[in-house]
Structures are given as structure tokens and as C-alpha cells.
Amino acid sequence: MSYTVENRARYVEELKAYLRIPSISTLSENKPDICRAAEFTAAQLRQAGMRNVELMDGEGNPLVYGEWLDAPGKPTLLFYGHYDVQPPDPLSEWVSPPFEPEIRGENIYARGAADDKGLTLILVKAVEALMATRGKLPVNVKFLIEGEEESGGEHISSYVASKPPRIKADAAVICDTEMFAPELPTLCIGLRGIVYGELTVKGAKQDLHSGVYGGAAPNPMMAVAEILTALKDRDGHILIPGFTDKVQPPAPAEKEAWARLPFDEQKYREEEMGASALTGEPEYTLFERLWARPTLEVHGIRGGFIGEGAKTVIPAQAVVKLSARLVADQEPDEAVKQIQKAVAAACPRGVTAEFKLLHGAAPSLINPDNRFIKAAADAMTEVFGKETVYVRSGGSIPITGLFDQHLGIPSVMMGFGLPDDNLHAPNEKLFLPNFYRGIDAVARYLDIVGEG
Ligand code: BES
Ligand code: MN
Ligand code: MN
Secondary structure, eight states: OHHHHHTHHHHHHHHHHHHTSOOBTTOGGGHHHHHHHHHHHHHHHHHTTOEEEEEEOOSSSOEEEEEEOOOTTSOEEEEEEEOOBOOOOOGGGOSSOTTSOEEETTEEESTTIIIIIHHHHHHHHHHHHHHHHHSSOSSEEEEEEESOGGGTOHHHHHHHHTOOGGGOOSEEEEOOOBOSBTTBOEEEEEEOEEEEEEEEEEOSSSOEETTTSTTTSOOHHHHHHHHHHHHBOTTSOBOSTTTTTTOOOOOHHHHHHHHTSOOOHHHIIIIIIOOSOOOSOTTSOHHHHHHTSOEEEEEEEEESOOSSSOOOEEOSEEEEEEEEEEOTTOOHHHHHHHHHHHHHHHOOTTOEEEEEEEEEEOOEEOOOOSHHHHHHHHHHHHHHTSOOEEEEESSOOTHHHHHHHHHOOOEEEEOOBOTTSOTTSTTOEEEHHHHHHHHHHHHHHHHHHHHO
16 A cells, blocks of 8 residues: 555654653553553554543553444454563563664664564554545444553453443454464464463471581471472473363464474574573474473572572571463362362461462363455465464463353454564564554455455
């Protein structure tokens, strides 16, 4: 579309302004920035010609809503993205500061570039381009952009669960996933769920001298090690009783399609990951391990002495940030109970161990056999000039399962990030050609859906 080509420089300037707002949802001190990012999102929707744009306040961060419903008889699409971002640390690893967007080569670097401000703006700009050039859209559109996806998405979850007529739609379009490879148009049809919590292990009433008491006192840090190794073995098998019972293996045809994806495992390991070996359950292929098997991971361990030099102390307490990714048909509530039971069973003498849930989300697996996903595949194939591939992703977007569960609509996950975009990591970036082509692909998508 010539309009979208002519307006590229402006799109990038607006994206930069969006990215300068440090809307970190996991840190309470960034609440004012969250509100600024919500306002910015709303202003973008108004500029695109959306009506009834407003911030919807609730228990958590505001939801941003906007709509255009003047295409009677045509389907209604519910566009989803998130304006919140992950914390930027470790700061010293960033080549340019995380909230001072910088273009190097064909990439724009900043926290939130690909996750998810850049992709959210793709949806807005596609709609803006159609409104600006035609004064109308080929379908009805509703935007629901949230500000706490990175911290569990509680507000949007309770909102969607209340089934408000306002967000009634025929399909959801989620722009928060990645393409499998550069230039390769990709639809994501499966996401893992998650349960994220804190494991607190307590021993003596206070820290103790490790010489005076060592040999008699319980050590919560050692207990953590014991408990964790009881939950997962060296080959990556989760040992929690019953945990994998409901796991559905992928259909043979889907597994075969994964095996045909263009993929260089050595490059993945050495360049993208930078690790000396891949790990995980040896009896499953890499894509099964990433997309169709649950995980158990430790994110951080706090407690004891970690200052400079040596201090001989037996810590009184240790806290572990722990999560498990879930796949269909595992259920978050049941997974939490299973973890709690396994923790209790593995807890050594002299300490208490308690796993408390911080947030959870169900896995989602989408049947691609519907016109909204087919139209997306056609639009992407046309704009990128290559056959669209279907993949799953190991990440989680909590709302996806709820669109299906409460609204009964399929989610179309059209993503334009890339595997090396450094999501949640230092030097997050967005490949600008994907930003531009994404806008064209979504605009084309609306036309195809509108044609029926
Ligand atoms: N956009 C990601 C999820 C994602 C990443 C999907 C790559 C597909 C490909 C999302 O913002 C995210 O990071 N989600 C969190 C959810 C959690 C905090 C509840 C995740 O997966 O850790
Ligand atoms: Mn995201
Ligand atoms: Mn994220």
C-alpha cells in the first residue's frame, strides 16, 4: 500500500515515543509510566479513527478500548496487544539504554520493541492506513490492549470472564508472537500455560554461625537443592506425581510439519542461545520439548550470604522463584496442587517448605480449521511472498485461553517478532522490515476477512 510506505518514517517516530515510556508492569514504582503508556495507546487509537476510545480502570492497570463498528453484516475482530513491558535489567548489558530507542542497521532497539509495543502498533497502523485512505474499514474492529500481560494479566482475565457484550466478536487477533524465521510468515496455534510462584523454605529462627551450629542445624538453602532435584531429574523429566498425565502428544501430522521447518539446530544453540549443549527430555524432539511438553524452571534464589568475600553463616530462610510451563490438557489449579504435594513430600527434616502461587494461566491449543486463521495465512503469504507455516510457541499469553473459554472465539496469532529479538533480555529489538510488512499484512487481512 503506498500510504503505508509513505508513512514509514512517521510510524517509526511514533513507535520511538511509545518505547520511551518505561511501562514496566512488574514494578510498582512504574505505575505512572503505565498510565502514560495507556494514554499513549488510547491517543494512537483515536488518531487511527477508532471511536469510544477509553481507558477502563479496574483492579489493576487500565485496559485500553476502542472500536469501529460501521460495517454491518461483516465480522467483528477483537484486536489484542499489551503496552506493558518487562524490567530491563541487567542494564549494563544494553548497547543503548533500554528506554532510549536506537536504530542500528534494520533493527530498532529498546525494551518493548517486539514485546509488545511494536507489534501492538502494527495493528493500530493497519487500521489507521485503511481509515485514512478509505474513510472506512472492511470489517468491524474492537481493540482491547492490556497493561499487565507481563505480570499475569489479572485485570483483563476477570474482565473477559465477565463476558461483557462490549467485546463480543467473531475472532480475536493477537499480535504478540514471533515468526519462525526471518521472511517466513508464521501463524502460532499453540501456547503453553504457566504457573508461577514462590517456594519459601524456613529453618532456624535466625541465621546461625555455620561452625558453631553446622552439623546440627537445618540449612534451608541445602533443602532447596534437595527439593528441586526431587522435582526434576538430570534428564529434564518432571518427577512430580501425576504432572504429565494429561499431556496430549501432538498429532503425527503436526509433528511431521515441525520436522519440515527450516531449522539449523547448531546455529540455534551456538548463535541464538549461546550455550554449549541443549538439554531436556532426550526421548522428545526439540520442538516437542519447546512446544508440547511441560517445564519446571528456577528463576532466582534469594537467601543467605551473597556479598563480597566469605561469611560463615547458615541462612534461616531461602526463597525460590519457580515456574512450570503447562501444555494442553494440563490445568493450572491442579498443577499447583501437584507441585505443593511434591514439595511437601521432598521437604527434609527441620525446615518448612511452602509453594505459593503468584499467577497462573491455562495452555491454549487452537484448531486452525476456521476462516479467520485461513484468511490470516492467505494475507501473510501474499505480503511476504512465501507459504505461511503453522507453529506453536513455548511462551504464554494468559488471555488466549480465556478468549476461547469465555467468548467461544478462536485466536488468530499473527506475530511479527523474530527468534533473535531478545524478548525479556538485554538489547530487545524489532526488525523494522517486519514492522512495515506486518502493517501491510494486517491491512490485507482485514480486506480478506471482509470479502468473506
Ligand atoms: N509475547 C510473550 C509470549 C510469547 C513470546 C509468545 C514469544 C510467543 C513467542 C509474552 O509477552 C510473555 O512474555 N508472556 C509471559 C507470560 C507470563 C508473564 C504470564 C511469558 O511467557 O513468560
Ligand atoms: Mn508479549
Ligand atoms: Mn513478554
